[in-house]
Amino acid sequence: MATLKDVAEAAGVSTATVSHVINGTKKLSNDTTERVLMAIQAVHYTPNTLAKSLRSGETRTIGVLVEDIRGLPVPDIVCGIGETLAKAGYRMLMYDLHLLEQLYNQYEQITAYRTRINNGINLLLSAHVDGIIYVGMHDRHLDYLFDPLDKPLVFAYSHGNQQDSFVSYDNQTAAADMTRLLISKGHRRIAVIAGHPHSYPTGKRMNGYQLAMQKAGLPIPEGYIRYGDWEYDSGYRETQELLKLVIRPTAVFAMNDLMAAGAIHALNDAGLKVPADIAVAGFDNREIAQYLQPPLTTVALPTREIGVSAAAQILEHIRNPRVPPSRNIILCTILERRSV
Amino acid sequence: MATLKDVAEAAGVSTATVSHVINGTKKLSNDTTERVLMAIQAVHYTPNTLAKSLRSGETRTIGVLVEDIRGLPVPDIVCGIGETLAKAGYRMLMYDLHLLEQLYNQYEQITAYRTRINNGINLLLSAHVDGIIYVGMHDRHLDYLFDPLDKPLVFAYSHGNQQDSFVSYDNQTAAADMTRLLISKGHRRIAVIAGHPHSYPTGKRMNGYQLAMQKAGLPIPEGYIRYGDWEYDSGYRETQELLKLVIRPTAVFAMNDLMAAGAIHALNDAGLKVPADIAVAGFDNREIAQYLQPPLTTVALPTREIGVSAAAQILEHIRNPRVPPSRNIILCTILERRSV
DNA sequence: TTAACCAACCAAACCGTTTCGGTCATCGTT
DNA sequence: AACGATGACCGAAACGGTTTGGTTGGTTAA
Secondary structure (H helix, E strand, O other): OEOHHHHHHHHOOOHHHHHHHHHOOOOOOHHHHHHHHHHHHHHOEOOOHHHHHHHHOOOOEEEEEEOOOOOOOHHHHHHHHHHHHHHOOOEEEEEEOOOOOOOOOOOOOHHHHHHHHHHHHHHHHHOOOOEEEEEOOOOOEOHHHOOOOOOOEEEEOOEOOOOOEEEEEOHHHHHHHHHHHHHHOOOOOEEEEEOOOOOHHHHHHHHHHHHHHHHOOOOOOOOOEEEOOOOHHHHHHHHHHHHHOOOOOOEEEEOOHHHHHHHHHHHHHOOOOOOOOOEEEOOEOOHHHHHOOOOOEEEEOOHHHHHHHHHHHHHHHHHOOOOOOOEEEEOOEEEOOOOO | OEOHHHHHHHHOOOHHHHHHHHHOOOOOOHHHHHHHHHHHHHHOEOOOHHHHHHHHOOOOEEEEEEOOOOOOOHHHHHHHHHHHHHHOOOEEEEEEOOOOOOOOOOOOOHHHHHHHHHHHHHHHHHOOOOEEEEEOOOOOEOHHHOOOOOOOEEEEOOEOOOOOEEEEEOHHHHHHHHHHHHHHOOOOOEEEEEOOOOOHHHHHHHHHHHHHHHHOOOOOOOOOEEEOOOOHHHHHHHHHHHHOOOOOOOEEEEOOHHHHHHHHHHHHHOOOOOOOOOEEEOOEOOHHHHHOOOOOEEEEOOHHHHHHHHHHHHHHHHHOOOOOOOEEEEOOEEEOOOOO
């Protein structure tokens, strides 16, 4: 592999001059510049990034710490990150916490979780990354898990400390939009199947739903708000409960697609047609949504945009370390299919 | 950050000695070793991997070139790779070719595809990775796309040149196993909905099906072999065709889950019950499989194991560059659910 | 005429490791 | 007593760049 020295000899100049030509760090005569460029071609020079990084302390590499690459939104987010980084000439060093396996739903084991995260961060830091993006699987706060870092840190799909930027999506507006869509289709009795009562997305999405209903002057009758656990079965079960009501809803807004799938199957089993008898809406735009009968109208999360934005944020922080942390909330879009 | 020199000064030895203590490259007196270890603790020394790599030419980093991280099997494979590399103290540098966007189904644009791959490989090489794993989205041959490389290269879920190792899964045995399962449940008239006629997996899976039927002494009547295009709609359509036959099959083996979903819906629409009237089997174990009514009996691909094995292969090649390329084919497992 | 300035380039230090080739006691042989 | 062997360590040269602080020769202004 050719080195700077080889180029310098071929061009009859010093290595300093070659370096300046390559990086444009100093004005040089046209003649010399020309000669150096020719020499670079001639000896097939490619710069050694290791040596460069050793001297400059900059690796042009971003560490991406994912909770689990198999988590639903993660590949899309990583796709957006990778695309944006590549365009800017940055590389992506990935570390997977494998949270789907052992720690999922064991948040009481904070210590184990912390050490896992610290291991990941240390591994990335040992590679001298210029910054770190944390990619979560859930929309939740993680401030208590992170020690302060002297490199830029950006959270994607999760929230971190006050001093760190994050990029997330707008649960509340999306839920309100979907509710308004149902109302615009003539529905006045709209029930909801929410997720875990105390989870962050449930709260936000409920807010959106209630606000939209209120603004439209529509009541939310007793029993129209059901709580599930995000899983298929709970959607099935809670829909059965809704059907027991004296005044049935004409639309069911399930706050994720799995529960919506359960709802549709429960309705089918009860001999009701979707959307003729009852409309069903979902949230998340999982793969399953398009293959349900009928295909599910749902909220598409801006996963890829979250990745793009997170990468843009981290590059911004690297270029200018004193920009204040930004809180970036991206809007969702509604995917109208045939279930409404 | 403390350096070797700081440690050396603190321990009153030379940097050479400290290096030898750390790497165990030379025998030293117990006394000195002890003093150096204490000094390392005292100054909070962490080795600078950049300097180390510059000197040694080894980065302990593997480049992972994925066709598209959003591709179905890819996250699972990457998960297996990441896990195995981390255990061995290796890092994972990822580059995404984003093939889902522009190039998918445009294989005639070989040149564009080649340059895309070469860009990725060059970016990884510029980071001085110790080896590269190529992660495909389809089970197909790619020999014509790769230039010879002077670093270890392993293909996961795809096949490369003769001289490169690959890790894949056993289509044929899986299809044979599924056919045998259907036979063992008493089915004798088993139809098949295959994928694209000329694709590699279609060929292998058809082989397995035909072999199993033949071994069981069962005939394959005219019209029992249908070809789809891997998509939902083709499953629906071809099932309708099967229902037009005078002697209907009692089981339909769709060669992926999407077509199986189409098949189930076609059967439902025709007023037939699955599995009571007709059994349906799939292939791939997509997420949708578990949410169909009834949940789909299907073939689970050993995606994660492919990743684990690919990572193990590349580490093997790095440790010993002269081991011959290996061809690793992993068995699938059948997931019995309620559709059979 | 001379000081001041500038353009154009170079030599060498530096980043933090690894490793080659010594040096210097000490010890056992003859 | 002279010699070679051995054990324990060190100095300095790499690795391949960047960057600081020059030097050189020519031009300009007083």
